[in-house]
Amino acid sequence: QVQLVESGGGLVQPGGSLRLSCVASGSIASSFAMVAWFRQAPGTERKFVATLSWTAGNTYYEDAVKGRFTISTDNAKNTIYLQMNSLEPADTAVYYCAVAQRSDPIATTWAYDTWGQGTQVTVSS
Numbered sequence: 001q002v003q004l005v006e007s008g009g010g011l012v013q014p015g016g017s018l019r020l021s022c023v024a025s026g027s028i029a030s031s032f033a034m035v036a037w038f039r040q041a042p043g044t045e046r047k048f049v050a051t052l053s054w055t056a057g058n059t060y061y062e063d064a065v066k067g068r069f070t071i072s073t074d075n076a077k078n079t080i081y082l083q084m085n086s087l088e089p090a091d092t093a094v095y096y097c098a099v100a101q102r103s104d105p106i107a108t109t110w111a112y113d114t115w116g117q118g119t120q121v122t123v124s125s
Helices: none
Strands: 006-007 010-012 018-024 032-038 049-051 058-061 071-073 079-084 093-100 119-122
Touching: 006 058, 006 093, 018 032, 018 093, 032 071, 032 079, 049 071, 049 079, 058 071, 079 093
Parallel strands: 010 119
Antiparallel strands: 006 018, 018 079, 032 049, 032 093, 049 058, 071 079, 093 119
C-alpha cells in the first residue's frame, strides 16, 4: 500500500504563501484516479480543499480557496502539491493529502483510500 508524507507547513503572516508537498512511496498516476487535499481545524471535521482528477482531466476547489490555492502533481516525482497564496487566518488547519482509486465523489473523506499524517499550517500576524 502506498504511503504519503506531507511537508511544507508552518507559520505564515496573512497575505503570505506556502507550498505543501506530499510525496508518495509509489506511483500515483498509474494507481489512482484522483488526488486531493483536505484540512481540519481544531474541533471541526476534516473538509475538502482541492482535488485533481485524472479521470475527469480537471481540478476542483472549495469555494473559499478558489483563485488562491492550486493543486498540481509531478508524476515523475510521485508528488502532489498545494500552492497556497493570499493566506488568511481562516486557512489555519492541519492539511492532509489523500489518494483515491475511485473517481467520485470528489469531496468526501470516505472516497479516499490512503491519507498522509498531516502538516500544520498557521496563518497569524
